[in-house]
Amino acid sequence: MAERTRESCLICQIAGNNIPSYKIYEDDTALAVLDVNGSNPGHCFVMPKNHYPIIEQVPDTELAHLFSVANRISSSLFESLKAQGTNVFVTNGIPAGQTVAHFTINVIPRKENDGINLQWKPKQLTEEEMSTVELKLKEQIKNVGVGKIEKTERPATAIKRAEQMHISDDDEDDYFAKQIRRVP
Amino acid sequence: MPEQQAQQQLSPEQIKALQEKIKNMSPEELKEFQKKQCIFCQIIAGKVQSRKVYEDDSAIAILDVNPANPGHMLIMPKEHYSIMPQMPDEETGHIFAVAKALSNAALRSLEVQGSNIIVANGVAAGQRAQHFMIHLIPRKENDNLNFQMPQKTIEDAELKKIRKVLADSLGAKAEEPVIVPLPKLNREKKVVDAEFNEKKQQKMPKQIKKSEDKRTGKKTKAKSEDGDGINLDDIAKVLGER
Numbered sequence: 001m002a003e004r005t006r007e008s009c010l011i012c013q014i015a016g017n018n019i020p021s022y023k024i025y026e027d028d029t030a031l032a033v034l035d036v037n038g039s040n041p042g043h044c045f046v047m048p049k050n051h052y053p054i055i056e057q058v059p060d061t062e063l064a065h066l067f068s069v070a071n072r073i074s075s076s077l078f079e080s081l082k083a084q085g086t087n088v089f090v091t092n093g094i095p096a097g098q099t100v101a102h103f104t105i106n107v108i109p110r111k112e113n114d115g116i117n118l119q120w121k122p123k124q125l126t127e128e129e130m131s132t133v134e135l136k137l138k139e140q141i142k143n144v145g146v147g148k149i150e151k152t153e154r155p156a157t158a159i160k161r162a163e164q165m166h167i168s169d170d171d172e173d174d175y176f177a178k179q180i181r182r183v184p
Numbered sequence: 185m186p187e188q189q190a191q192q193q194l195s196p197e198q199i200k201a202l203q204e205k206i207k208n209m210s211p212e213e214l215k216e217f218q219k220k221q222c223i224f225c226q227i228i229a230g231k232v233q234s235r236k237v238y239e240d241d242s243a244i245a246i247l248d249v250n251p252a253n254p255g256h257m258l259i260m261p262k263e264h265y266s267i268m269p270q271m272p273d274e275e276t277g278h279i280f281a282v283a284k285a286l287s288n289a290a291l292r293s294l295e296v297q298g299s300n301i302i303v304a305n306g307v308a309a310g311q312r313a314q315h316f317m318i319h320l321i322p323r324k325e326n327d328n329l330n331f332q333m334p335q336k337t338i339e340d341a342e343l344k345k346i347r348k349v350l351a352d353s354l355g356a357k358a359e360e361p362v363i364v365p366l367p368k369l370n371r372e373k374k375v376v377d378a379e380f381n382e383k384k385q386q387k388m389p390k391q392i393k394k395s396e397d398k399r400t401g402k403k404t405k406a407k408s409e410d411g412d413g414i415n416l417d418d419i420a421k422v423l424g425e426r
Contacts, residue, residue: 064273072354076353092298095324139293
């Protein structure tokens with residue numbers, strides 16, 4: 001199953017060098033490429049080489065590394081491309097705008113009036129609604145828990161660990177896969 | 185947004201005096217000063233009320249008082265950093281692991297089907313608070329949120345130039361990518377498409393995630409194999425679809 005997933009996933013194909021791309025960074029577990037139709041010149045994607053459709057499936061160690069890479073790219077965009085600002089943007093699930101079933105971090109250089117809009121109009125919630133949401137989240141985060149990241153872990157070990165942790169699709173009973181069953 | 189409360193009206197003289205004061209501060213004093221001025225540092229210290237959903241040694245998550253959607257959270261380091269590039273790797277890693285866990289919690293408890301993670305560094309990127317934070321916004325269909333990320337046509341020459349600049353700055357080798365030719369296509373595309381369309385018309389029962397995966401997998405495959413080979417436009421099309 002893992003092999004088949006890799007074959008049909010565009011990003012796995014890019015990671016495997018089967019599809020040409022403008023790579024700007026690569027290591028054991030992470031890859032960053034330029035978006036050829038980016039929202040701005042310098043728009044990058046950072047992604048894990050392992051195939052994980054959504055963020056909830058990415059092990060913490062790999063996730064930490066990916067966002068550190070994204071952060072370094074963000075710094076580079078400021079320093080090397082003289083960006084006035086940067087956005088780090090993740091779409092998780094179809095309603096959030098995800099189009100490829102492989103977890104991806106967008107890093108976007110920004111300047112004034114560049115046509116990108118990541119703002120929103122606030123919704124009015126009553127105090128009661130806010131309290132309900134607060135309670136639900138608080139309760140749930142207790143069940144979910146937040147993992148501690150082992151600081152010294154190297155990417156190479158991370159890969160191994162990720163493979164061990166990766167549940168194959170055949171015995172997938174992952175809650176999120178069901179929840180976000182409509183991931184593209 | 186709570187940060188608006190932090191903005192005080194100052195006279196030009198006061199501003200000038202303040203600027204002078206800031207200029208003469210040691211880095212430590214400056215940090216202390218920023219912290220004092222920052223509404224989110226006040227929230228973290230418990231001096232300003234908030235709806236806290238998560239807290240540990242280095243990170244905190246509160247509900248945004250002006251949410252894009254119900255459950256919109258702000259996840260912040262307790263330490264004052266203005267923008268993400270100031271964050272040490274260790275803290276960056278931890279705070280996004282927290283974001284992942286909270287996204288997880290939102291999916292489980294708020295009847296949503298997705299989430300957006302947004303970080304804005306700098307005013308041009310839409311940053312309004314002077315404290316680095318991650319916006320975590322739970323999403324569902326038709327929730328009236330509309331993030332606009334237009335696709336631009338970027339010339340090959342410019343892409344090459346940018347790639348070299350970024351690769352150099354990131355310390356990676358700025359070589360041309362290795363391109364392995366794709367294996368010859370077999371013409372099963374039509375079958376795949378037909379299967380896809382047929383399945384699309386059916387209502388998807390909840391538990392069929394597995395076949396769904398296969399379906400969407402095939403969809404991408406069929407799409408990218410369309411034509412004689414894969415070129416950058418194809419990737420762009422799939423990658424860039426928003």
